[in-house]
Every structure is written in structure tokens, then in C-alpha cells.
Amino acid sequence: MTAITVYDGNDTIGGNKIYVEENGKGLFLDFGANLHNYDKFFQPYIQPRAYRGIHDLWLLNLIPHLNIYRKDLIPIDLDVTSAPKLDIKAVLLSHVHMDHYGNIGFLDENIPVVASSFTFSLLKGLQDSYTPNAGSEVIYINKRKPHPPDERLLTRGDNYGRDLIATDSYNENLEHFLWQASRKRGGIEKGELSLLKESDLPFSVTPYETDHSVYGSIAYILEGEHSIAYTGDIRLHGEREMQSKHFIDSAKNSEILIIEGTRLTGENIFDSENVVLDYCRRAIDISKGLVIADFSNRNLERLELFKQIASKTNRQLIIAARDAYLLYALEIVDMVDHLEDILVYHRPMTRPPFWETSILQDKKRPNYITNEDIKDNPDGYILCFSFGDVMNFLDITPVRGIYIYSSPGAFKTEQEFDFIRLNRWLKSYGIRPYGFKIDKVKGRERPSFTRGFHASGHASENELEWIIDRIDPDIIIPVHTENLDWFREHFKDKAKILKKGEKLNL
DSSP states (O other): OEEEEEEEOSSSSSOOEEEEEETTEEEEEOOOOOHHHHTTTOBTTBOOOGGGTTHHHHHTTOSOOOSOBOGGGSOTTOOOTTSOOOEEEEEEOOOSOHHHHTTGGGBOTTSOEEEOHHHHHHHHHHHHHSOOOGGGOOSEEEEEEEETTEEEEEEEEEEEEOOEEESSOOOHHHHHHHTSOOSSSOOEEOOOEEEGGGOOOSSEEEEEEOOOSSTTOEEEEEESSSEEEEOOSOOSSSTTHHHHHHHHHHTTTOSEEEEEOTTOSSOOOOOOHHHHHHHHHHHHHTOOSEEEEEOOTTOHHHHHHHHHHHHHTTOEEEEOHHHHHHHHHHHHHHOOOTTTTEEEEOOTTOOOOHHHHHHGGGGTOOEEEOHHHHHHOGGGEEEEOOGGGGGGHHHHOOOSEEEEEOSOOOOSHHHHHHHHHHHHHHHHTTEEEESEEEEEETTEEEEEEOTTSOOOSSOOHHHHHHHHHHHOOSEEEEESOSOHHHHHHHSTTTBOOOOTTOEEEO
């Protein structure tokens, strides 16, 4: 018998944890952090306590109450043994966004992860270059151990590689990179890397590359007693539109469609990456001084877009060292030198971390650029910064220029305040913003966002309707959405709205 249980992501954008089982053996489709629910309890200065393992998330119901987690993350005063235990054979990861992978690290270390080679390499780059929490330890695990004399507290131990299953062929460079040490203390005990076609899973699993705002995104079709298609996050207006359509055509025989619904906001028009290229290029063409581009650090497709614009406007692209490391991770897989003609911003008064000096400089790169270099020739650069980098304005001291905001708009009141602060910084240096502006609404400052400078990573309402009509499944299970009513209204005979933890037996 086949069964589907949505443990999370059933009525929020992100946090997908979808369990599909066949005769008692199952697979998770993603196991992400539900950032929407996290925000109800946490903010930058209030975070789950790392030394308590999964304790805080368990008590706040931010992870499913299941007996499936790493034993080293369960403190002595937390009993999970009475919770249901699942026979999980693997996690099928769709792509490298936290709301899809951010809780995988909590899972028992014997559960392998299936993903594309790009996803594995980018995850390694992120895990190396950011301070990871236990939930994001996907490629390698930092085993915890009780910290005497109080065994309720956990401290870090050795690094162990998790077994990984690639959806596509890979070269030996990837295997070397995944288990290569990124910090001075301690190496990584090598995990096993294998191919999906060689694995023994409870379903026949076929991966399909799709179009999303991050490289390596995958949709899956599962064949067992019933056929199930899972979109992950998908769109039809980016460079890989045809790959998404190939998946959709291949999913026509699927009985069940598990589909995202992020952009069901009443807005049917979404700009393509080509529109973004045109808008950003025109803004830069008419501008003098420094150009600052702000976009998600994982949206490397957008980074490549600004690199293309830089070459056409006689400027050079400057990126952060972490972004350079992610481009290096891409090169591990596709053997393309993504760092060519790119400069890396030199952070003053800081010692480069181990991953930066030991990996990037093996290539006799990156080519660093200093604040003084930028100050001497502001018309010659496009600087990839975000709001968190604005303190560097005090060293660069730009006298004019533009700031292109090329990311989604604010979703929360706290984010609105960030844009108000950012606007004050830009005003102080005579920098004109594109992509957002600050309006006064009833005497209060509020940001608004202008079209053309950002393309969504998700399908619009019209695209979603086209996808569903094209696949024509018997059952539609919506996830990753806050608008379940849209599915009820448009596909009332097929839509199956599952509550959190509800099981659908087929």
C-alpha cells in the first residue's frame, strides 16, 4: 500500500517535509526548515540553543515528533522513544534553499540524501563558508557528545560524511571536494557517494532538472503501486524553462501531483530573467559612479546576469569571498571557470578563513580588490553587496551611484524597517535606489517594490494552472503555499488538502 503524509509545509511557504511510503518503507521529499514558523519564536538575537541539540525545536513543535533523529542531538532530558519511528530509506532533496534542506542535518546519520551534483557541491560550499547549525549539516555531520558534568549540554566532536546519492553522473573532483576539510581542526571522515540508478529504494525514482532560482533544482517522479510527481519549487520563465516543461510532459501519467503554490497572490504577471537583464542594463547604462547590485547569495544565475552586464558596460564585477567559493563549487561540477574576470572584495582588518585560503588560492585566485581601488575608479565596477554590507560604505565613501535591489520584496514588518534603514544609508551617499522606493503612507514610511528588477523563482498563478492541466493528475496535493483555497476553488474534485501530519492512504 502507498501512503503520503505531509509533516510540514502543508499550509506555509517552505518547510516541506513530505513522507511517501510503499509497504512500510519510505522516502522524504525534502526536509526543510519552516522559516515561517521559526519566525514566530526566533529572530537574529534569539536562536535555538545549539548546545541543546533538537530539544528547543522539539518543544516548540518546529520539527515533527518522530523517532528519526540523530542520537547525538538528543540530550539526556529529552525522551523521543515513544514517538513513531519511520523506516526512511532516503531524503529526496529538490534544491539548495534552507526551507527545503535546513532540517536534514537533524536526521539519523544513516539516512542518505539524494540530490543533483550541483546541489551537493553548493551545499558543501555553504556548509564550509557559513557557521552551520546542526540542521544544515547535510554533507558532513559534526557529531556532538555530552559535555560533562552536565550531560544535558552537548559539545562538538568529530566530522563524519553522510552517504549521498547523486541524480546525475559526477567526476572525481566532486568526491574529493565533498570530503575535503574546510577548517584547520579536524578532517572529514569520508562518506559514500553513489549514483541514483545504483540505489535500492522503495520506489523507482526518476529525477528531472527544473527551472528555479538556484542551480541544480530537481523535480521527481516516483513509480510504485501508484505514480507520484513532485515539483519541488518550479517556474516557467527562467533560462531552464524547457527543462521544467520536459518534467511536466513526463509527469502526464502520474496519478498524484504534489505541487507548490508560492505565488498564488492574485498577481499573474511575473517578469522573466530576460526582462531583469534589460531593466538592470538600462539603469546601469545611464548611471555614473559605483553600481551596487543586491540579490540572494544563492541566486548564482542572477550573479552571472550581472557579470554579463559588467562585461557589456566596461565594468568589472566584485563579489564577496563566500560567493566566490560557491562559484568555485559550481566549477567542481561543470568544469567551467566561473571566477574568470571576477574580483573579490577584500574585507579590511580580517584574516581570511581556512576555506578561503586553502581552496580558492589553489587556483591563484581570487583577484582581490580593496576599498582604495574602488574609491579610485567607482565607474569601473559593479559591486555585489547586500544591506548587511553597507558598513563598508564608510570605507569606500562613494559620492554617487545606484543601488539595484534584485530580490523579493519585504514580507514582514521587520524587513520593512531594513529597507527604511537602507534608504537612509543610500541618501547619505547620494546613491539612487532601483527596484524599491520608500513612500509615506499615513505619515509612516513604507517600502514599495518596482517591477522589472527581479524575476520570481516560482510559477505564477497562470503557470500553475497550465502545469496542473497539462499533467492532469487524479489527485492534487498542494504544499509550499498559503492559499489552499485557490486549489479548492479551481480543482475542487481533485484537490486533497492534507492537514499537518495527516496520512493519505492510496
